[in-house]
Structures are given as structure tokens and as C-alpha cells.
Amino acid sequence: MERQIHIEPVTRIEGHGKITVFLDDKGDVRDAQFHVTELRGFEQFCVGRTMWEMPGLTARICGICPVSHILASAKACDAILAVRIPETARLLRRLMSLAQLVQSHALSFFYLSAPDFLLGWDSDPALRNVVGLVAANPDLARKGIRLRAFGQEAIDRLGGKRVHPAWAVPGGVNRALSEEDRAWMIAGLPEARATVQETLTLFKSSFGDPKERGVLGEYASLYMGLVGRDGVWEHYEGVLRIVDAKGHVVCEHDPARYAEIIQEASEPWSYLKFPYYVPKGYPDGMYRVGPLGRVNACDRFDTPLAQAELEEFRGRSGGRSGRVFDYHYARLIEALAALEEMAELLADDRITSPAIRAEAGVNAREGVGVHEAPRGTLIHHYWVDKDGIIEKLNLIVSTGHNNLAMNRAIREIAKAHIHKGKVSEGILNRIEGGIRAYDPCLSCSVHAVGQMPLVLNIVNASGELETTLSRD
Numbered sequence: 001m002e003r004q005i006h007i008e009p010v011t012r013i014e015g016h017g018k019i020t021v022f023l024d025d026k027g028d029v030r031d032a033q034f035h036v037t038e039l040r041g042f043e044q045f046c047v048g049r050t051m052w053e054m055p056g057l058t059a060r061i062c063g064i065c066p067v068s069h070i071l072a073s074a075k076a077c078d079a080i081l082a083v084r085i086p087e088t089a090r091l092l093r094r095l096m097s098l099a100q101l102v103q104s105h106a107l108s109f110f111y112l113s114a115p116d117f118l119l120g121w122d123s124d125p126a127l128r129n130v131v132g133l134v135a136a137n138p139d140l141a142r143k144g145i146r147l148r149a150f151g152q153e154a155i156d157r158l159g160g161k162r163v164h165p166a167w168a169v170p171g172g173v174n175r176a177l178s179e180e181d182r183a184w185m186i187a188g189l190p191e192a193r194a195t196v197q198e199t200l201t202l203f204k205s206s207f208g209d210p211k212e213r214g215v216l217g218e219y220a221s222l223y224m225g226l227v228g229r230d231g232v233w234e235h236y237e238g239v240l241r242i243v244d245a246k247g248h249v250v251c252e253h254d255p256a257r258y259a260e261i262i263q264e265a266s267e268p269w270s271y272l273k274f275p276y277y278v279p280k281g282y283p284d285g286m287y288r289v290g291p292l293g294r295v296n297a298c299d300r301f302d303t304p305l306a307q308a309e310l311e312e313f314r315g316r317s318g319g320r321s322g323r324v325f326d327y328h329y330a331r332l333i334e335a336l337a338a339l340e341e342m343a344e345l346l347a348d349d350r351i352t353s354p355a356i357r358a359e360a361g362v363n364a365r366e367g368v369g370v371h372e373a374p375r376g377t378l379i380h381h382y383w384v385d386k387d388g389i390i391e392k393l394n395l396i397v398s399t400g401h402n403n404l405a406m407n408r409a410i411r412e413i414a415k416a417h418i419h420k421g422k423v424s425e426g427i428l429n430r431i432e433g434g435i436r437a438y439d440p441c442l443s444c445s446v447h448a449v450g451q452m453p454l455v456l457n458i459v460n461a462s463g464e465l466e467t468t469l470s471r472d
């Protein structure tokens with residue numbers, strides 16, 4: 001008899017999701033689906049608004065990553081104005097992007113995921129959170145909390161306010177950086193960098209063994225991320241590069257023409273679409289974005305500490321890594337790269353120039369903005385009329401790109417923990433851990449917010465509930 005196992009909703013990820021595991025007649029895993037079940041329709045909602053509102057408006061898609069939407073949106077609007085933004089505005093937007101990377105990676109690593117591997121995959125779920133982390137390793141927890149706070153305050157000082165800062169605008173930014181705020185950021189960098197380096201050392205010594213690294217699944221895929229000149233790791237500009245599992249470049253593409261290489265498939269069981277790499281078709285064109293996607297896609301970092309870490313990472317992985325767990329490793333390397341580049345930007349005296357905005361009207365009827373959000377490539381694509389009123393828009397959010405890959409991770413983990421109808425202890429923790437490694441923002445993908453406790457339902461083929469497992 002076929003059985004279905006439902007896990008709903010997933011805790012400690014941003015938003016709301018549900019999982020169904022399908023068993024075959026032997027009780028082994030046939031398939032797994034990660035259902036994303038809510039939709040608010042932001043793409044429809046923005047039609048008829050003026051492009052000038054779009055950065056501030058799309059920032060409201062998500063309370064978790066407003067900064068990423070603002071940057072992608074402002075870039076799409078720059079393209080409609082057909083301007084080259086002032087160099088200081090470009091440097092400030094890069095600085096904002098990096099501060100967001102630091103705070104978001106710190107949140108993902110220390111608050112959401114570290115409890116799993118520091119406290120153990122089978123530890124009590126009630127303690128497997130940042131509070132448990134504080135009890136188990138107060139020094140690390142304190143440093144992680146301070147790291148995130150540093151990134152958040154840097155965003156505050158750049159944007160003027162933390163939540164939904166309407167700061168990046170078409171043509172540049174609307175607020176110059178003061179010398180006082182510049183000095184504050186420079187002063188905070190050494191501690192932040194030391195925290196990331198210490199955490200990397202701990203991570204490599206404690207979690208470097210293949211057994212631990214394999215616990216969330218391992219599989220080949222394509223990887224995508226923006227890269228700059230000579231394949232250098234990027235987060236704000238450059239070309240879209242896709243590499244294969246061995247790191248060979250499959251394509252490098254103008255981000256404005258993303259639609260030639262990326263299309264979105266739909267499945268009836270999820271509102272979240274399934275982007276795929278067009279030449280390979282659906283679903284073979286699965287690719288991964290985010291920390292592991294970018295770190296695998298690039299040839300190098302152009303800052304020394306991150307570059308040394310990349311070389312070690314590639315050495316340990318024997319090249320590119322396909323392990324889901326290595327999202328955490330890549331996340332720490334990126335946090336280090338972000339802090340190094342922040343130091344470079346802040347050392348540049350142009351950073352406090354008041355020349356921060358290019359003024360122009362509507363000069364193009366279409367604009368694409370592509371930016372690397374912490375969780376992966378974010379695409380905003382607008383079509384406007386001659387007055388700049390939005391006629392149509394397409395958003396492809398970071399979590400969407402990883403949709404196929406997250407489903408694959410869940411299937412891999414389920415296969416490792418379900419045999420002949422027997423579900424082993426700890427499957428819930430590991431499935432959650434697999435999803436969390438991707439750091440999905442379901443607020444962005446489904447435009448809805450909410451967290452609830454975890455429930456596992458086992459349902460037989462005729463739809464009858466066999467068992468319900470709950471953790472509270």
C-alpha cells in the first residue's frame with residue numbers, strides 16, 4: 001500500500017511550508033514534495049503603480065530581505081532611466097549589499113542553523129534554537145548576535161532606518177554617508193571579521209568530516225551566480241554565470257537577457273514556481289543559487305582572506321562541492337569576503353561624496369535589475385509606459401531558483417531515513433536542516449509571513465490519517 005507522510009509546517013525557516021513524502025508499495029521513498037502554499041500576488045499588485053515607487057513598494061514584499069529587493073528594483077529602474085549612476089552611489093549600494101549579506105548570513109548561521117550542528121541533530125527541539133545555543137556555547141552565541149547586530153546597524157546608518165529603507169532610488173541613492181557613520185563602520189569591522197574567522201575555524205575542525213557534511217544530502221547540479229571580470233565572486237553587478245558540477249563554465253550571460261537561459265515551470269502542488277536552465281530542459285536544468293551557488297560558480301575572490309578560504313574549501317571538496325551542508329561553509333566564506341570588501345569600500349574617500357544621484361526621465365520601456373541577495377540571485381524585470389507606469393513585471397526570487405534543489409534535498413534525506421515503512425528518529429530534524437541550509441525566504445517566495453510548530457502526518461493511499469507526530 002502506498003503511504004504519504006506529511007510534515008507541516010517547517011519551523012525556523014522564514015515563512016510557511018509543508019512537506020509530503022510518498023512511499024512506494026514496499027514502504028520506501030518514491031518521491032518528496034515541498035509545498036509552498038500561500039500566495040499574495042505581488043506581481044499583479046504593482047501593475048499601474050509608477051516606477052519611482054517600485055524600490056519602496058517591492059521592499060514590502062518581505063520583512064526579511066527588503067534591502068535585496070530595494071537594490072534589484074533600483075537597478076531595474078536605472079535601466080529604464082538609461083543612466084550610469086554616480087560612482088559614489090555605486091559604492092554605497094555595494095556597501096549596503098555587503099552589510100545585508102553579513103546580517104543575513106549571521107542570522108541564518110547562528111540563529112537558525114548552528115543549533116542543529118552544535119547541539120546535535122537529535123537534541124531536544126525545544127532547546128535546538130538560539131536560546132539553547134546561548135546555554136551551550138555562550139561565547140559563540142554572543143559573538144554571532146553581535147555580528148548580526150553590526151550588519152543591521154550598518155544598514156541603519158546607510159539607509160536611515162532598518163525596515164524597508166527607501167534609500168536606493170532610480171539613478172542612485174538618496175542619502176550620503178556621513179564621516180561619523182563611516183568611522184563607526186570602520187571601527188566595527190575587526191571584531192566582526194574575527195568572529196567569522198573564529199567560526200570558520202570551529203566549523204572546519206568540528207564539521208569537516210565527510211559523514212557530518214553528507215548528512216543533508218549530496219548531489220550534482222548546475223550552480224549559478226553573478227561573477228565579475230575574470231570570474232571573480234560578485235554580489236551586485238557582473239554577468240550571470242552557470243557552471244556544471246565540475247566547475248566548467250556552461251554559460252555566461254547578460255543579466256538583462258536572463259529569460260533566454262532561465263524559464264519557470266509550474267507544478268499543481270506548489271505556488272512557488274520552478275525555474276530551470278532552458279538548454280537542459282525541465283527538470284534536468286536544476287541549478288543552485290545562494291552561497292554554495294556563488295562560491296561554486298566563481299573562479300576566485302579578490303580579497304585575500306576569502307580567497308585563502310576558497311582554496312581550502314576546494315581542496316577539502318576535491319573541486320566543487322555538491323553537499324547541501326556546505327551551504328553553511330560557503331556562507332561563512334562569503335561573510336568574510338563581505339567584511340573584507342566593506343573595509344576596502346570604507347577606505348575609499350569617494351564613499352562620502354555628496355554626488356549620489358543621476359536625474360533622468362523615462363528613456364527605456366523595459367528594465368532588468370539582477371542582484372545577488374544573501375539567499376541567491378534576485379531578478380526584477382519591469383515594463384513601463386512612456387510615463388513610467390508599470391504595465392507588467394516579473395520577479396524571480398532567490399528561493400525560487402533553489403526550488404528544484406530543495407525538493408531534491410528533501411528526497412535524499414527521506415530516502416536515508418525511511419526504509420520498508422519504518423521512519424527513523426531524527427528525520428524531521430534533518431529534513432528541516434536540509435531546507436534551512438538553503439536559507440529559503442518563503443516570505444519572498446509566497447509573499448506571506450508566519451511560523452508554526454512542526455507536525456508530521458502519515459497518511460495512507462486512501463487518504464486516511466495513520467499517525468500524527470507532533471513535537472509540542
Ligand code: MG
Binds near residue numbers: 394395396
Ligand atoms: Mg515571476
Ligand code: NI
Binds near residue numbers: 066443
Ligand atoms: Ni525575503
